[in-house]
Amino acid sequence: MLTKIEVAFKELLTCLQTAKMYGTEHPMFQKSLEKAYGAFEDVFTQRQEIIIGIVGDELAFEKEIFFELGKLLRSAILYLKERNIERLAFYRGLSREELSKFIGIISGPKEDFKTDPQQLLAFVGIENISIGKLKVADSQVKGAAEFNQPNLYDFSMDKVAQVVSSVLNLEKIDPRVLKVSLNNIIDSLSIQRQELLKLATVKRYDAEVYVHMLNVAIFSMYFSSRLEFEKSDVLDIGVAALFHDIGKMYISRKTLHKPDKLSEQEFDRIKSHTVLGGEFMFKYVDSLGILPVVVSFEHHLKYDMSGYPRMPLLRKQHIVSSIVAICDVYDALSQRRGYKQDYSPDVVYNIMNKDRGSSFDPELLDRFFQFMGFWPVGSVVALNDGSIALVREENESDIRRPKIEIVAPEDKKRMVDLLQDGSLCIERYLNPWKEGREYLGLGH
Numbered sequence: 001m002l003t004k005i006e007v008a009f010k011e012l013l014t015c016l017q018t019a020k021m022y023g024t025e026h027p028m029f030q031k032s033l034e035k036a037y038g039a040f041e042d043v044f045t046q047r048q049e050i051i052i053g054i055v056g057d058e059l060a061f062e063k064e065i066f067f068e069l070g071k072l073l074r075s076a077i078l079y080l081k082e083r084n085i086e087r088l089a090f091y092r093g094l095s096r097e098e099l100s101k102f103i104g105i106i107s108g109p110k111e112d113f114k115t116d117p118q119q120l121l122a123f124v125g126i127e128n129i130s131i132g133k134l135k136v137a138d139s140q141v142k143g144a145a146e147f148n149q150p151n152l153y154d155f156s157m158d159k160v161a162q163v164v165s166s167v168l169n170l171e172k173i174d175p176r177v178l179k180v181s182l183n184n185i186i187d188s189l190s191i192q193r194q195e196l197l198k199l200a201t202v203k204r205y206d207a208e209v210y211v212h213m214l215n216v217a218i219f220s221m222y223f224s225s226r227l228e229f230e231k232s233d234v235l236d237i238g239v240a241a242l243f244h245d246i247g248k249m250y251i252s253r254k255t256l257h258k259p260d261k262l263s264e265q266e267f268d269r270i271k272s273h274t275v276l277g278g279e280f281m282f283k284y285v286d287s288l289g290i291l292p293v294v295v296s297f298e299h300h301l302k303y304d305m306s307g308y309p310r311m312p313l314l315r316k317q318h319i320v321s322s323i324v325a326i327c328d329v330y331d332a333l334s335q336r337r338g339y340k341q342d343y344s345p346d347v348v349y350n351i352m353n354k355d356r357g358s359s360f361d362p363e364l365l366d367r368f369f370q371f372m373g374f375w376p377v378g379s380v381v382a383l384n385d386g387s388i389a390l391v392r393e394e395n396e397s398d399i400r401r402p403k404i405e406i407v408a409p410e411d412k413k414r415m416v417d418l419l420q421d422g423s424l425c426i427e428r429y430l431n432p433w434k435e436g437r438e439y440l441g442l443g444h
């Protein structure tokens with residue numbers, strides 16, 4: 001057994017060296033990854049896990065010390081120690097992709113490992129490897145490794161919220177953490193898009209400070225990825241969207257949340273959040289680029305160039321500002337759903353479509369609703385035959401006729417594609433905080 005483990009570990013170290021020399025995109029790396037992965041698979045046919053530790057200057061598997069690896073080992077031990085790694089555990093179920101990501105991470109600079117190295121793995125969604133200090137008790141290491149898919153999303157959302165609050169407190173931020181987290185959110189979006197959009201469309205009632213910013217970031221990333229922007233652009237758009245309203249921190253809460261009509265002076269004050277935000281994001285131009293500045297500045301400009309701030313010399317809103325503007329208004333209108341029955345999705349759709357061509361780029365707006373659906377995924381709706389359904393998946397060819405799951409009454413429970421079944425249609429939306437509430441948990 002020990003030899004097999006030694007072989008696996010040796011291949012892993014070779015693979016790491018290849019990654020350092022050629023990078024992880026090179027075919028040489030792919031070849032050596034293939035070998036290493038094969039060796040691990042071989043071990044996993046007989047074992048659940050492989051745990052390797054650095055004891056003193058030796059590398060050990062359980063109580064046995066590796067001797068065979070000789071010289072290769074010396075530098076490897078030093079290398080791992082420099083990265084605060086004294087213990088490596090690989091679990092059965094390890095995928096080739098995880099191994100590749102793992103090597104990608106440990107081939108990075110040692111400065112990356114100043115914090116808990118396990119977090120770096122959690123960030124990219126590696127579940128079947130854990131790394132860290134030897135003294136950490138097993139249960140704790142396992143716990144740290146448990147950032148699996150759905151939690152990874154929450155975890156990433158927390159990270160994003162932390163960065164946002166650092167910015168609000170004028171602290172330094174780590175753009176890498178922000179991008180990795182947003183990247184995780186995008187990845188989660190592509191795996192469990194419906195679940196997550198549901199979160200963004202339904203879970204809004206717990207009115208947090210960041211909910212609007214995060215929602216607009218998620219909608220913008222989803223929208224731009226469906227528009228087939230490159231992934232790196234989608235990330236930049238997410239960052240810009242996240243900070244679009246940052247200028248509001250300069251405006252008193254009293255003015256921002258004033259329920260009655262604003263005086264002209266107060267309205268001017270609110271309008272200034274665009275310029276203030278743009279100036280503010282300029283401080284982060286080195287780490288986050290110019291896009292957050294542009295979007296803060298322009299997100300209340302309209303397609304026909306009315307809106308604010310007045311920009312007589314500007315001909316056209318930046319495409320990213322147009323994207324964020326649509327998501328911004330969509331989220332702001334949808335948020336009212338919590339307390340105002342009348343802002344159901346059809347009302348939001350109608351309000352926004354009234355401004356199609358004036359406030360919003362008409363083509364972009366059409367695409368937006370095509371992707372989001374008329375009735376957002378997760379909505380509780382009443383059908384023309386009196387049954388109640390949850391919206392499961394939009395149909396791009398007819399946004400009013402999505403795929404649904406009938407959840408009540410009991411004897412009608414089933415999935416229906418409204419494109420296929422012409423006899424049924426959605427009649428109205430049920431507020432998820434009021435009459436729709438009891439049906440929310442019924443789907444699976």
Ligand SMILES: [Fe+2]
Nearest residue numbers: 244245299300
């Ligand atoms: Fe705004």
Ligand SMILES: [Fe+2]
Nearest residue numbers: 212244245328
């Ligand atoms: Fe906004």
